[in-house]
Amino acid sequence: MSPNRPGRPRDERVDAAILQATRVLLAEAGYAGLTVAAVAARAGIGKAAIYRRYATKQEMVFAATMHGAQVPQPPDTGSLRADLRWLAATITGMIGAPGVGGVLGGLLADMEDEAVATAMRGFAALERATIALILDRATARGELPAAPDPAFVHAVMMGAIFARLHVFGEGDREGFADDLASTVAGGLIHPAGGLPRQGDGTATPG
Amino acid sequence: MSPNRPGRPRDERVDAAILQATRVLLAEAGYAGLTVAAVAARAGIGKAAIYRRYATKQEMVFAATMHGAQVPQPPDTGSLRADLRWLAATITGMIGAPGVGGVLGGLLADMEDEAVATAMRGFAALERATIALILDRATARGELPAAPDPAFVHAVMMGAIFARLHVFGEGDREGFADDLASTVAGGLIHPAGGLPRQGDGTATPG
Amino acid sequence: MSPNRPGRPRDERVDAAILQATRVLLAEAGYAGLTVAAVAARAGIGKAAIYRRYATKQEMVFAATMHGAQVPQPPDTGSLRADLRWLAATITGMIGAPGVGGVLGGLLADMEDEAVATAMRGFAALERATIALILDRATARGELPAAPDPAFVHAVMMGAIFARLHVFGEGDREGFADDLASTVAGGLIHPAGGLPRQGDGTATPG
Amino acid sequence: MSPNRPGRPRDERVDAAILQATRVLLAEAGYAGLTVAAVAARAGIGKAAIYRRYATKQEMVFAATMHGAQVPQPPDTGSLRADLRWLAATITGMIGAPGVGGVLGGLLADMEDEAVATAMRGFAALERATIALILDRATARGELPAAPDPAFVHAVMMGAIFARLHVFGEGDREGFADDLASTVAGGLIHPAGGLPRQGDGTATPG
DNA sequence: GTTTAACCGAGACGGTACGTCGTGTCTTTCG
DNA sequence: CGAAAGACACGACGTACCGTCTCGGTTAAAC
Incomplete structure (x- = not known):
């Protein structure tokens, strides 16, 4: 949060890799077939890096699928x-x-x-x-x-x-x-x- | 299936107990918190008695919640x-x-x-x-x-x-x-x- | 314990397989290199079967190495x-x-x-x-x-x-x-x- | 090593704090319950300061418990x-x-x-x-x-x-x-x- | 006085084992 | 044969620890 908190900062590439791997594996195996270990392996990271960001598998999936979803501006079609x-x-x-x-x-x-x-x-x-x-x-x-x-x-x-x-x-x-x-x-x-x-x-x- | 098949017939009270226990536990713990073992324990039966009737947990839940739901006849209100x-x-x-x-x-x-x-x-x-x-x-x-x-x-x-x-x-x-x-x-x-x-x-x- | 307690009895071959696999892997990898999952895999069983018998890895190792060790009768050498x-x-x-x-x-x-x-x-x-x-x-x-x-x-x-x-x-x-x-x-x-x-x-x- | 190598010299208080914290925590939690992170926290230092001195946890423990042990001169009791x-x-x-x-x-x-x-x-x-x-x-x-x-x-x-x-x-x-x-x-x-x-x-x- | 290189606390990183728990199957004894 | 009890194989979960690396920042010696 705080920009200058002590310690090594989170690696933003890890954030992106988690979300990307989650989306890929959701498409491949579905929600029930998704495992945290598989996400970690696919992202090339450790499980701890995931649990440092999301308390549960559900939070991770939510972040990967819902968060940041953009709704485009509607064209004014006239009706x-x-x-x-x-x-x-x-x-x-x-x-x-x-x-x-x-x-x-x-x-x-x-x-x-x-x-x-x-x-x-x-x-x-x-x-x-x-x-x-x-x-x-x-x-x-x-x-x-x-x-x-x-x-x-x-x-x-x-x-x-x-x-x-x-x-x-x-x-x-x-x-x-x-x-x-x-x-x-x-x-x-x-x-x-x-x-x-x-x-x-x-x-x-x- | 066949009414006169050999062996001991299924106990209908077991059928009812399974469905009832499933509904109770769904209300208490939700779907994610529902376990087959807990349903069996609550119903006072063994897990095998459940799996003899339903192939998966999902089938059991479906039977307990959806099956037999009756849609009443709509009154003709005039509009x-x-x-x-x-x-x-x-x-x-x-x-x-x-x-x-x-x-x-x-x-x-x-x-x-x-x-x-x-x-x-x-x-x-x-x-x-x-x-x-x-x-x-x-x-x-x-x-x-x-x-x-x-x-x-x-x-x-x-x-x-x-x-x-x-x-x-x-x-x-x-x-x-x-x-x-x-x-x-x-x-x-x-x-x-x-x-x-x-x-x-x-x-x-x- | 009781000879006629209800439920499926423990499989004695599983007991033996756990102890045997533990001894083999201890010899191969040493104590620090021993993992419960490896013992289970080597024994061809699940981890739960191990933890049903031993509360911790240490208990398992103790049982495999110490338990049942026989001390032979000493020959009377005369001095x-x-x-x-x-x-x-x-x-x-x-x-x-x-x-x-x-x-x-x-x-x-x-x-x-x-x-x-x-x-x-x-x-x-x-x-x-x-x-x-x-x-x-x-x-x-x-x-x-x-x-x-x-x-x-x-x-x-x-x-x-x-x-x-x-x-x-x-x-x-x-x-x-x-x-x-x-x-x-x-x-x-x-x-x-x-x-x-x-x-x-x-x-x-x- | 070399007395006049460049850069900031090691802080001797850190050396002492590591060994002292190790001994305290060994007494409190035993060897199996000892973690490097806990030693660092107790000593008020970072983990890196430990690993700069000892390659592994074992070396640290060895240094804290064995190293510098003095064997006093034996009194000549006459028998x-x-x-x-x-x-x-x-x-x-x-x-x-x-x-x-x-x-x-x-x-x-x-x-x-x-x-x-x-x-x-x-x-x-x-x-x-x-x-x-x-x-x-x-x-x-x-x-x-x-x-x-x-x-x-x-x-x-x-x-x-x-x-x-x-x-x-x-x-x-x-x-x-x-x-x-x-x-x-x-x-x-x-x-x-x-x-x-x-x-x-x-x-x-x- | 800079520069420089190693130090420092903090904590994230990849990896791996732990012990728990849930699923669906199998194996007992009893009725 | 049905039923209760519970052991079985499998495998995911979330936690914890190791040893490494990366921050921002400090401290003494070398220039």
Whole structure:
């Protein structure tokens, strides 16, 4: 932390080697087949160098897969539906690879629900900022009367894609992203029941 | 299998004890903390009695948590939106309990993606029949021009609920089910962009 | 322990394989170079089977090297000196092999002094019975006025041989056993100072 | 080495702190429980300062325990037996402390037998000079016809004391040193079987 | 007075053994 | 043959230690 703490500093190449080896082995063997010893061997380092950085295997995997994930800036396509279409494609690109289901599942199982929630929230905030931008644009454009809760849209978009790909294992059928974008955009613009959901913009309890 | 096979028949109380002990221990220690030996000890039986019934720990957990789950008949509320509201509450009741995220995650991590998909499909088929019924009613009622793919609606509804509760850990905020039902119903009735997949990226004026 | 306790009984071939592999690897690599994993691999068993029997590596080595060591019956050569000569040769045969110094040293270092003393006492009792027999014969023969403490003779004989071979590393010079036997026999028969050491036959304090 | 080599000279307080910390921790935790890092921490120095002086942990321990041990000049008591009695007490003072068994054992286990022998020989030479002096005096005094091999007497005296205290863990019974001195002195003066090694196995009439 | 080279504390590094634990199979005795 | 008990082979886990190396910084002798 402190820039001038005593002792030999951590070798940044070791950090990178750990994360890289973790990603490679996750792709090769999956989450259940991943061992810390194999990561160390692949990275050409000792196990202690890993445990000096991450207390458990789960933390290491989380760092290797989630940390530093970048959400690109959304292009302004001119319509909410097309923006959401881009978002669906982006999310699919991030979590669509085979094996990601296992990784995310393993993290879900190994960390306590509260721990994973804490860890996820940081990551989720990035995506939500992007989503908020999309929703604000649509509001400014006049498509939406008021910006909905980005967390709500996030859960729907991410959840639907994850469930289809990794829970039901149904592959990335071509029209799925289209349907999803059309349905969510349409539903946000014309919610059934006509209830004006005013003021749920930031309600995220607990 | 055969009703009159030779030898001593399986003790049905053992079957029940295994499933019950599995559920209790899942609640106590979570999926990652669950061991077959602990289930056997809790059930007052031997490990062999478990492995005679289930080939792996995963099968046992699947049987204890998923198998036999009943999806109740949907009441005909008179509107798609209200039917989906009921569906959201039902799904929340089934997968909303704390720990379910860990169980599903663990299954996802331990089985290969394809295996979990196969196992899930049987379970999913039940829910999809229910969803199909809801969609057919809405079509007959005239709310929808044609019944959409139940698998699509299933992924959106289940995925959104699962993501909110177990991935982001945001609890069951009161309005969430309402918003979800309104948005999905509205989106199915009025998909943005007119008819599905007839060109996207083009601005549709608000 | 109990002949009819429940569960699968220990496999005696595993016991034997552990001890045999331990001895082989001690001879090959020495005490410091011995690993539990290597013993397991050599014996064709798992590590758990070893730790089910011995709590630590040291216990295993002790069992493999000390336990069940047999002290042969001493031939009645007709003189104390010749009997002690035989004893010196026997002890040399038991502890003279290269590597025994390391094994005994390792046990000395790893066990607490009190633990090794306890463990050793059981083994020492066997040798002491033999020594007591030799001394009793000499007394009956009239060579000695009263039988000295076997523990004293044991310490002198074993200690001298161990020190020469393993502490000073001076090899088994031919005449050493002769000199040792002559000196100890002579000293017991004619102790300098002429003090009649009456009644130190069994004094072994705490 | 060279008195005027360039660079900062070694800090002599560091030398002393290493040896002192080693001795303290040996007494506290024993040889097996001693770690180089703990010695460094206790001495308030870095590990590198230790390894700059000693190539291995064993060398450090050897230096801390054996090196510089002084064998005092033997008082001329006027009899071989009394001289050996003094020698026994002196050796007991040097190796009698609890923990010495573990230290010597550990060195025996970690160094190869030949290495420890080499290291020991330097130390042993000091004691042997003292023993040679005692034996020469006895010869001059007429107690012995010819001076025996000091190495032989060394092995017997040291070995017996070490075995009693550290192998059998029998404590320093009061009369033990007396018995040892009387027996060895008597045996050197009156070796059984007449002259050394002129046939054994033949009965020598009492 | 610089320069220079070895020193110093601190602690990260690669490597390796430890003892524990979990999985799924096998082997007993008993009912 | 089923069941309870528990031993079996295998192998990953996280901890600890060794001996080496790398920091930033200090200290005396050599220039």
